[in-house]
Amino acid sequence: MSKLPPHDMGPAANAFRDKVRAWLAANWTAERKAAHLKKPFKERGWDAEFSRLMGRDGWIGVGWPAKFGGSRTPTEQIAFITEMANASAPVQAHSTGESIVAQALFLHGSKAQQDEWLPAIRRGERSFALGYSEPEAGSDLAALRTRAVRDGDDFVVNGQKLWSTGADKAEYIWLAVRTDPDAKKHAGISVLMVDLRSPGITLRPSTALYGKTFSAQFYDNVRVPAKNMVGAVNDGWKVITDALASERVMIGGTRMAGIERAFDHLTEYLKTAVVGGKVLRNDPVIRDRIGALAADIEVARLFQMRNSRLIEQGKVPLHEAAMGKVFASELQERLGQAALDILGTGGLLSEDAEGAPVGEMEYVLRHAIMGMIGGGTNEIQRNVIAQRGLGLPR
Known part of the structure; x- marks a missing residue:
């Protein structure tokens, strides 16, 4: 869980988070994680065997509507996403089916499709x-x-x-x-x-x-x-736009989990870092920039919570999802830029490079570009917000 406040997500979410951590400790073991990290970088994040393991134990679709087998509140769902990200667990093999495809099937799928495809997705058997x-x-x-x-x-x-x-x-x-x-x-x-x-x-x-x-x-x-x-x-345009709303929620949610993890690593480094005799945590410019990022992360969390609640209620968060997606993706870019400014040339070193102060930060910045384009560019999202959310004329 992020070191940013609030630590307490409420009794139910805290208890659920502990269950997720316990399951990860037993199933995403150090040996399994080490073997995964030996893969080429482009292959990491995708592990069909691990997705089937998650499906076996009921960890796929925890945030689905109750009528389709979901059993968790939006807060618990966010706790789950955060814990999976903190553990660097590979979820890409089932994430698109779990969120985008499933959301479309909830709203537009036939009974036969729902009966066949949703259980298979929950078991981690269809990517x-x-x-x-x-x-x-x-x-x-x-x-x-x-x-x-x-x-x-x-x-x-x-x-x-x-x-x-x-x-x-x-x-x-x-x-x-x-x-x-x-x-x-x-x-x-x-x-x-x-x-x-x-x-x-x-x-x-x-x-x-x-x-x-x-x-x-x-x-x-x-x-x-x-x-x-x-x-x-x-009649596919309606299906696509409803699924796109879910995709934007997914982009915002998974991106936020990565942002919080990277921000924690950066702040942990700054607590003890001394560069050229200068204690970085005492620099007022650095403190101001880190404080602004912390506030932005809290705002992004609220976007994420609202969108999760809307989906749980069976609603389609069109402009709300666009807001969350724009804010989270551009926050990731701001975080990456701030980190490279603070870390200097060392910030350009990759995660596995010797001597990298916080090696993931250059990846955070590179990955931000995908977030601002994927699921519809942020320029398009701003049109959605203006037209669908604010009722401005086309």
Whole structure:
């Protein structure tokens, strides 16, 4: 848990946090963690075996609505995310399915889909990547061109997608397709759950600036069962926007856990650091900057709490999620910039570099770029806030 106040999250959340810590101590052992850290950096964070272990013991979907098996309050969910981040536990193998895909299935999935897919996601048995962006459809997602044409009991998909994090490792992709090319821009779109092992799919992984991989995918007459369409045909824009709201909550939540951990490491270093005979903790400029970051982290926590509560109530936090996503991603950038200013050239050393004062900070700054672009750029989020939240004209 972050060393920032408040330490006390309430009796229920504190007790739950202790349970999470105990489970991690027994299952995310030093040996398992050491073996994970031996992997290339781009492979870290993804561990399908660990996700299945979490699913076995009921740790996936703890924040889902009670009717779908969730059992924890928003505060407890935040405690869970924080403890997993503090332990550097790998959760990427199930996180997209647990949050984005599951949220769409709650709202738009058929009973048969909910009965089949949600339990499998909770068991850690079905991993997902997102198939949204295309060469000419990024933040303007409604410009997508990848086609899906009905053929009997299947849809036949042709097209290209870009920047799908984890697509080289996931089993399925949450794919946005155009099913009516003659409809208006935001109409004629549908969503399919596509098995990435299907014939006709070609993947081309690339390394992102922050060190992990994303993939371009090419779809050449890929057959997808029609039963894998979520929502009605040509009604996918609603499914996508509801899922995007959940993605922005996830981005904000997971990012906040990493921000708090990095901030704790930075402040621990500053408590004892002496550089050139200067005690850093006594520098008023440094104290002012650290204090401002601490206040910002508290604000971001409140955004996270509100969004979690809205989802728990079955609501879709469109502009609220945009606010949290913008604030958390730009806070991460401010934290990284502040750390590099304070640490000087030593702040440029990576986490595994000898002599790095707080080695993760250069990664914090590199990773911030993904947060400000992923899930829709922050410029787009500001439009959502203005139009959906404040009712300003388009």
